[in-house]
Amino acid sequence: MISPTGLDWLDRRRFLGSFSSGLGAIALSWMLQNDQRSVAAAPFDPLAPRAPHFPGRAKRVIHLFCVGAVSHLDTWDYKPKLIQMHGRPLPDSHGGKVVTFQGENGNLAQSPWKFRPKGKCGKHVSDLLPRLGDLVDDMCFIHSLTSRTNTHGPGEIYMSTGFTREGAPSMGAWVSYALGTLNHDLPAFVAIPDPRGVPQQGPVNWSNGFLPAYSQGTAWGADRPIEHLARPAGIDAEADRRAASFLRELNQVNLAQSPGDSDLAARIAAYELAGRMQTSAPEAGDLAAESPATRALYGVDDVNPIKAGFARNCLFARRLIERGVRFVTLYNGAFAMGEGVQNWDGHQRIKSDYERHGPVLDQPAAALLVDLKARGLLDDTLLVWTTEFGRMPTFQKGAQGRDHNPKGFTAWMAGAGVKRGTSFGATDELGYQAVENVVDVHDFHATVLHLLGLDHTKLTFRHNGADRRLTDVAGKVISGLLA
Amino acid sequence: MLLPRRLMWCLVGLAVLAGGVAKGGDGDGAGFFRREIAPILASRCLSCHSSDRKKGGLDLTTRAVALAGGSSGELAIVPGKPAESELLAKVESGEMPPKNPLAKGQIEAIRAWIATGAVYDREPLKPASADAGALWSLRPIARPTPPPVKNGSWPRSAVDRFILARLESEAIEPAPEADRRVLIRRATLDLTGLPPSPGEIQAFLADPRPDAYERLIDRLLASPRHGERWGRHWLDVARFGESHGYETNMPRYNAWPYRDYVIQAFNHDLPYPEFIRDQIAGDAGALGLASAATGFLVAGTHDGVGNATPEGMLQQRMDDLDDVIAATCSTFLGLTVQCARCHDHKFDPIPQRDYYALQAVFAGVKHGERVLSLIPDQDRLAELEQVNRELGRVEDSLDGFEPLAQPLASRPTRAAVDAVHDIDRFEPVRARFIRFQIMSTNDGSEPCLDELEVRGPDQPGVNLGSAAQGAKASASSAYAGDPRHQIGHLNDGRESNERSWISGEKGKGWARIELAAPARIDRVIWSRDRAGVYRDRLAVSYRIEVALDAGQWRVVASSADRVRDGATTNPPSPAVSREAQALLDRRSWLRERSKRLARPDSVYSGIFDTPTPTRLLARGDPAQPKDLVAPASLSVVSPRFSLDQSSPEPARRRALAAWLADPRNPLPSRVLANRVWQYHMGRGLVSTPNDFGALGSPPTHPELLDWLAGELVRNGGRLKPLHRLIMLSSTYRQASAVSARGQARDSGALLRWRYEPRRLEAEAIRDAMLFTSGELRSTIGGPSYSIWEPNTNYVAVYNPLKHLGPGTFRRMVYQLRPRSRLDGTFGVFDCPDAAQTTPNRTVSTTAPQALALWNSEFVLERAAALAERARREVGGEPREVVSRLFLITLGRAPTTSEEAGAVALIEHDSPAALGRVLYNSSEFLTLP
DSSP, X not given: OOOHHHHHHHHHHHHHHHHOOXXXXXXXXXXXXXXXXXXXXXXXXXXXXXXXXXXXSOSEEEEEEETTOOOGGGTTOOOHHHHHXXXXXXXXXXXXXXXXXXXXXXXXXXXXXXXXXXTTTTEEEETTSHHHHTTGGGEEEXXXXXXXXXXXXXXXXXXXXXXXXXXXXXXHHHHHHHHOOSOSSSOSEEEEOBTTBOOTTGGGGGOOTXXXXXXXXXXXXXXXXXXXXXXXXXXXXXXXXXXXXXXXXXXXXXXXXXXXXHHXXXXXHHHHHHHHHHHHHHHHTOGGGSOHHHHHXXXXXXXXXXXXXXXXXXXXHHHHHHTTOSXXXXXESOSOSSXXXXXXXXXXXXXXXXXXXXXXXXXXHHHHHHHHHHTTGGGXXXXXXXXXXEEOSEEETTSBSOOEETTSEEEEEEETTBOSSEEEOEEXXXXXXXXXXXXXXXXHHHHHHHHTTOOTTTOOEEETTEEEOTTTTOOOOOXXXXX | OOOOHHHHHHHHHHHHHHTTHHHHSOSSHHHHIIIIIHHHIIIIITTXXXXXXXXXGOOOSSHXXXXXXXXXXXXXXXXXXXXXXXXXXXXXXXXXXXXXXXXXXXXXXXXXXXXXXXXOSSSSOOOTTSOGGGOGGGXXXXXXXXXXXXXXXXXXXXXXXXXXXXXXXXXXXXXXXXXXXXXXXXXXXHHHSSOOOHHHHXXXXXXXXXXXXXXXXXXXXXXXXXXXXXXXXXXXXXTOOSBOOTTTXXXXXXXXXXXXXXXHHHHTTOOHHHHHHHHHHTTTTOXXXXXXXXXXXXXXXXXOOOOSSHHHHHHHHHHHHHHHHHHHIIIIIOXXXXXXXXXXXXXXXXXXXXXXXXXXXXXXXXXXXXXXXXXXXXXXXXXXXXXXXXXXXXXXXXXXXXXXXXXXXXSOOBOOOOSSOEEEEEEEEEEEEEEEEEEEETTSSOOEESEEEEEOTTSTTOOTTSGGGTOEEEESOOOTTOXXXXXXXXXXXXXXXXXXXXXXXXXXXXXXXXXXXXXXXXXXXXXXOTTSOOOSSXXXXXXXXEESSTTOOEEEEEGGGBOOTTSSOOOOOOOOOHHHXXXXXXXXXXXXHHXXXXXXXXXXXXXXXXXXXXXXXXXXXXXXXXXXXXXXXXXXXXXXOBOOTTOOHHHHHHHHHHHHHOTTOHHHHHHHHHHHHHHHHSSOSXXXXXXXXXXXXXXXXXXXXXXHHHHHHHTTTOSHXXXXXXXXXXXXXXXXXXXXXXHHHOTTOTTOSSOOOEEOOHHHHHHHHHHHTTOOOOOOSSSOBOOBOOOOSSSOXXXXXXXXXXXXXXXXXXXXXXXXXXXXXXXXXXXXXXSSOOSSOOOOOOHHHHHHHHHOHHHHHHHHHHHHHHHHHHOSOXXXXXXXHHHHHXXXXXXXXXXXXXXXXXXXXXXXXXXXXXXXXXXXXXXX
């Protein structure tokens, strides 16, 4: 049941909602943020759905981020020349004896996995990820992505926030800030950490930075409940309700005494939303409601507990999207506990590391794409797959693994508004540097925003003397990807 | 009228902004020009189209000449008719500015500007970087005359006259004075961050003296709680965090002396010039805590991950220095100097060269720790001895919680042996010899003991078995050929495998201690490796025998009643009692303290190295170095300083500190006065406290700001007189009541026609809960308490402690603040994560906040303690309990209907249920 104050507030929200669509809403929400009390007595619902700058193809996004820097040369970027040149040094024409993040490099090394043509488009991908490989006809690859750092932390937040230094809002926060949410009782932006732990930069990846707190990502996973959501042990439902109702009474008396207190009205509304979340969040996380076939498709009961955990997160991501969550970031891999142990940082023994990580990612992620498509969700949902940067075509000196390489790496997108079965851009014939249609992470972000109907140059927030953007002062939409 | 849709939005934008005219004088056409258009013209057009250069005959510096157009004969600007304006056509086609066209948003802004009449707010417009005179904040601080007012009885001071004159010009009445209950709650929360106690409220309400309120303010300003509150404000601005940030995010356990320095500075009302000097160059000459003040320079993030590529290392270094420059300039000058890292500042008169001149000032500053003598050695060693003595007593008491050994038992009643620490306790017995007889080990190899302690009830804190007490160790045999393992190591007081005894026989052997004299003993404490590295060679079957005379052995303990390693699980350990928990907390505090006192402090307050040459970097790119740049001040603020390329490190920072502290530099005093006003009133006179540049908000009351800044300077930079000036004003004492006229003219109350209540910050909410529940510990300063589990991974992992005990019941300003890892309950209340400076906290209201306060264990436990406190104070009668709970938390009695509801709730459920509600009530969370 909703209180009179709550109803009143909802009415005002409708009023504001109808008044403020599109650009104006974004301007308005900025004003309200910076001048909250100027619109007294009208608690502004900051996450009410808002129209984009122009009609977008995508309504929601799932960002699948593989932590630790996945080697493009062992997954998506097929280089026959690298196989030919295996065991020889990186030629001088390609930089010769380059020093990278950890130091000197040994000789060129072909991938331990065979590449073979897949799908109707015949795209060559490696045997490391066979099920994802089967879906190449639905994917749009970018092989010419570059990063501006060779270090995990900055690389990870560059992908998450557009800046290599901490403090900027994440992509999901920008999108929630711009577009609000499509649901009324769940967060707008959910970050799902890997079963093994949070990514390297932890909550910085879903931070709201200098944007208002309501745009922050909520850490929530299939096996990781929202913090403080559950009614405390030892307080039964009736007692909880009695206390809540007395709280409402107190606050409303207070409100009656200070009419026009929008903070107080907003607080009453926040408690009501929290109450609704207590019901709807467990429902969203109830994977038992899924059919055995769907559960099997993802592998939620796999004998490998890490794979099963990640599979549950993938299925959970789909359920969130279905319920109108605007932006989901799904992590595969966690913070470092030894190189390559629990993420994709294969410096020393890439073969044995990736033999563990490949199967964790492959079936669940493929199932997510297949399932989204089968349910028609892919029509207006964008699924993007990224990592912080690529790896070297050489093995490190004295090792069986590859060092960091920000000069060229691969990401892919699938779904709303992107071409299918397409590859864009290329690295050189050894896979060391991007040479054709070179793009940067800002361009990638600009493209994601564009697909959502947002002009990355207009989505701004005034902070510390500058109109800040996800794309800083750069970024061009990669039109070659757009369907 | 039909307008293109996009343009319409721009106009809506203007209209919406125009609604804010009364609030900031900022939303009319002139405001739009100042904010949106002037920066474009100044930075992108005037370098060619000025009155000096007039390229193509066009001059855009004043409206009149701009409208006249250029030599082509086309009209550059036709007010109201964007389509006929050549300027718009040129920028739209990308022809102008040459090479680097304007962004779409900028073009739209120009279109809207022309459509609405092409207003200029000042003439002539000057090119960016030359427009110093136009920036209000750089003008010398004026001594304005307080204006005349009609209502002569309202103002108590000049502050009120500035406020009232403006209100009268808008025909808005100020609100009446707030009642005393509100005043004491407001002032106490504002100055100390804690609510007033029932006794303090009573005393203030009953104080008949005419200056009761003045006395209240003076009492609060003298409270040590004041520095904890206002120091926290400063730490926000100083982006103080206690970890590196980035991937490793390693904790900085020794960054806290800077925090303590700041708190003390506020408590002692350190003059601002000294406060500046300490933080920029305090390493040179300051004593005690002040020597830790340079923690300011390195309070920010630091990417310490090793990078083998020179460009990667250089980038990290440049980013570190950028953090120092940005923090220094935002904090003390309110200028966004970091915008000039890659190019001349687009809006403020800060050339790129100035940025590198400041980088040269800091060229020797590096992240890291310095050894500082925060405490004189003599005092340190005296305290160390005292702490160690108490530690011994506490450990003795804790040993008393160990179950007694039952050597004849047939069933396990004690935990399995542990390689790190084992206690065998028995009834006190008089003995001279103690023998540890080992029958088998966990891996069959020769048993190892790194230490064997013997303790008794008569000499607390003393290991009777140690060589230092004259005891002698002997053994059945010893491991041959390894000097690390000798019988003498058994009781040498030094632990770990490196100083241990190993038997010469596989799986067995005995070790014996002979005390200096017979004594009553009641326990033997032993271990395989207290360093926790080795777990092999562990005695699993053993017995402990004692004798008064050699040969008359008597078994006092054995492994018979211990769970065998690998067998089932340990017997359930009894719940830790309150008493034991208190001892455990005390022990961990004493251990920390002892460790800290054992050597002089290493403090995370920066390392100062020989500066390397500084070069201007084209586009901020370390790969494009240009000319050498010498250390200097910003060129636009007089008096300037500049130093030689070769000047030594500390001289550079000292020169900068002197320049910042110079009263002729108008920025630091203005910026600080504005911050003080902001924290008292909820919003600064300048609402962008770190940006006094062209893009910042201009002051709502420029003369008042200068008056306050002037007062600050006159008081030698001491803040307490300024607090007093503001808090004694009628402006501050207003009620929060809303008036229709005020609401209609100025709904944001920017003109201060009422006092605006606001939600408390995370720290104040947590502190207020602990304070009202009676659990807050008032210890000031020292190492931060942590709410995170200890962790030894090579990248820091912050898992919250499962349960927060009394060790964490200190004010939140003392909580370890690793970057980006926020308190699980209170972090959601817009707590800054210290990645960047936070000059004013956003105040959001969200569902996660509601969940945290409603369901978290922390709040429920405080509610239970609060209920218990009320019961202690007034007994169990429901009405009494309700009254008391309201008084403690909200500082007032319940109304009749509140009382009825509250009594019903506690009768149905419990007083703790009412405590939970009160802690969630808006009134509790609000500074009224």
